[in-house]
Amino acid sequence: MPSKYVIHTKPVPHRFEPITKSGVIAWEEGCLKCAVCVKNQCVYGVYDHRHMDDRQMVDSIDNQCMNCFRCVQNCPRELIHKSINPDFMVMGDSHWTPDTIARLWYQSQTGKIPVSGAGYPGPFSGPGFDSMWTDMSEIVRPTRDGIHGREYISTTVDLGRTPKNLVFTGEGEMNEDIPPLVHIPIPMMMRLPRFGAVNDQTIKGWVMAARHLDTLLVLPQEICSQYPLEVQRHLVPSIGTGFKKMAPNKMTRMVELIWDKDWDKNIEVARYSYPSAIVAMRFPLSQGVEEDIPTALDAGCPVIHLEGRMDGTTLDQPSQYIKDGIRRVHQALVERGIRDEITLVASGGLAMAEHVAKSIICGADAVILDFPILIALECRMCRRCEKGLSCPVEIDQADSKWVARRTINLMGAWHNQLLEVMGAMGIREARRLRGEVGRAMFFEDLEKDLFGTLIKVKEGYELE
Amino acid sequence: MNKADIKPNGMAAEMSNGQNPILAIFYCQNIPGGDEGSRQELESHYGESIRLFPIPCGGRLEPLHLLKALETFADAAFVIACPEGACRYFEGNRRAKKRVERTQAIIESIGLEKERLGILLGSREKPKTLSRWVKELSEQTSRLGVSKGRRL
Ligand code: SF4
Ligand code: SF4
Numbered sequence: 001m002p003s004k005y006v007i008h009t010k011p012v013p014h015r016f017e018p019i020t021k022s023g024v025i026a027w028e029e030g031c032l033k034c035a036v037c038v039k040n041q042c043v044y045g046v047y048d049h050r051h052m053d054d055r056q057m058v059d060s061i062d063n064q065c066m067n068c069f070r071c072v073q074n075c076p077r078e079l080i081h082k083s084i085n086p087d088f089m090v091m092g093d094s095h096w097t098p099d100t101i102a103r104l105w106y107q108s109q110t111g112k113i114p115v116s117g118a119g120y121p122g123p124f125s126g127p128g129f130d131s132m133w134t135d136m137s138e139i140v141r142p143t144r145d146g147i148h149g150r151e152y153i154s155t156t157v158d159l160g161r162t163p164k165n166l167v168f169t170g171e172g173e174m175n176e177d178i179p180p181l182v183h184i185p186i187p188m189m190m191r192l193p194r195f196g197a198v199n200d201q202t203i204k205g206w207v208m209a210a211r212h213l214d215t216l217l218v219l220p221q222e223i224c225s226q227y228p229l230e231v232q233r234h235l236v237p238s239i240g241t242g243f244k245k246m247a248p249n250k251m252t253r254m255v256e257l258i259w260d261k262d263w264d265k266n267i268e269v270a271r272y273s274y275p276s277a278i279v280a281m282r283f284p285l286s287q288g289v290e291e292d293i294p295t296a297l298d299a300g301c302p303v304i305h306l307e308g309r310m311d312g313t314t315l316d317q318p319s320q321y322i323k324d325g326i327r328r329v330h331q332a333l334v335e336r337g338i339r340d341e342i343t344l345v346a347s348g349g350l351a352m353a354e355h356v357a358k359s360i361i362c363g364a365d366a367v368i369l370d371f372p373i374l375i376a377l378e379c380r381m382c383r384r385c386e387k388g389l390s391c392p393v394e395i396d397q398a399d400s401k402w403v404a405r406r407t408i409n410l411m412g413a414w415h416n417q418l419l420e421v422m423g424a425m426g427i428r429e430a431r432r433l434r435g436e437v438g439r440a441m442f443f444e445d446l447e448k449d450l451f452g453t454l455i456k457v458k459e460g461y462e463l464e
Numbered sequence: 465m466n467k468a469d470i471k472p473n474g475m476a477a478e479m480s481n482g483q484n485p486i487l488a489i490f491y492c493q494n495i496p497g498g499d500e501g502s503r504q505e506l507e508s509h510y511g512e513s514i515r516l517f518p519i520p521c522g523g524r525l526e527p528l529h530l531l532k533a534l535e536t537f538a539d540a541a542f543v544i545a546c547p548e549g550a551c552r553y554f555e556g557n558r559r560a561k562k563r564v565e566r567t568q569a570i571i572e573s574i575g576l577e578k579e580r581l582g583i584l585l586g587s588r589e590k591p592k593t594l595s596r597w598v599k600e601l602s603e604q605t606s607r608l609g610v611s612k613g614r615r616l
Pocket of ligand 1: 041042043045047064068069070
């Protein structure tokens, strides 16, 4: 058995004070000057070590307060309050919520799984992945001796085409070449987010992280070619229109093309320039995409990248989520009998570790992460960079080593969560998790099964 | 303020070029036009010459905020709060007013003009938006010029 794949993490501090959900409002006016002030009784010493970050005008009491409410409750004149921080509430959008962003920061800083305490206070169901529950019937297994205990859970996945069957000669030799496969130890690849105040140093940090994690980073071809050959194994050049033939590069293991009008011309150029590479085709995740996939497969693209929107919906239908799109495409390929010849990778709006497991259950083999690796660098999803405004956390000033360590921490935390989910489901192979919809429940299906017939009205009749 | 003087893209503390006065504005999130979108629009319009800080309540503001701003990057610092009697925390704005007055006395004692600090309370009858306040304040500060405090 190969040695266990473990991502070692260690705390990597923030460069800026993170925005906290709440702030302390402590009024001096009307203070009775009690002999023992409640502020001195704070067990965390929040008021004793108070200082101000002058870059952001952030008061340290907000970041250090543990929300025990002792000072709030015990001040006899009720001069201390806690209030929701407006800066926190305006972060991100309805998909990249302030809480999601804060959790990503925590994971990148500590490399640990965020734990929210006993019980789940959230809603029963929600849009997208939130309407999906996984079967945790074997929850006792990982807790027995931990996710890194005796049990071997493999998260390795293969990218490329697997032949339907093997053909042998009369002498027992293989009659055909086995197509190349790329193995990655985690079902998570990375790519550049669509916006962000990133520069060469940031990208270099992500390249270092991809190397360390032994996974792949998708980058525009012109950026990939700037990196030395030994790094190219971990890079996936993304090739667009206008790409010209170049001297063959045999180190690259995968290239990505875009499903546009020039795809068939680009495929030839890509094959010449990257002779050893598996070709992936990026499709927008929209209605009818499953009709075009066989064409790409026949042309020699066994890896299909389904790209959703950054808010987790499909490209043409805002009411459809990527989980629905992946399920639909996976099912269509199964029905055509070609699913095993194709590797499906999904991207777009994947914001939490659970989204990785859920995408795989819906039918993806692996996922590609973009914004989480930007948020790992303290990004607040304010999108000021898109408007040419300065980045409040100066991501473009960050050192590449720091970028790499924060990204590794995030991936480490997500890998551990994937192990937890798989362990609790009793699944020991990420490859076996693919398409296991029988091990999950979908709210919309349950609702239809339970209530579908109750409110059906015969045509021509009206409810009173 | 002459718009040609405004340089885009700047939040770093050391952004001052010593010529354009820089204004720090702490505003209560509850005032009209105090949303994040308006903040970004104002920042792209005024560039380096203003820095905006939303606060949950005017009463959240401590003298330290104002002094730190004057010391590190700003030529003037203002607080914009809700009208008298309209504070969500009942008297946050009244308290903020007292604090600003206290801080004005401090800066005067070290030789800075007290006009470099101020608090503006909205009016119930004629509410002003954040962008209106910022326009008026930026005209006011351009008359004050660069502060000695920032060069200390
Ligand atoms: S709420 Fe608790 S942790 Fe926070 S400042 Fe008050 S006493 Fe300290
Ligand atoms: S914090 Fe804002 S400006 Fe900086 S990279 Fe993120 S979205 Fe862009």
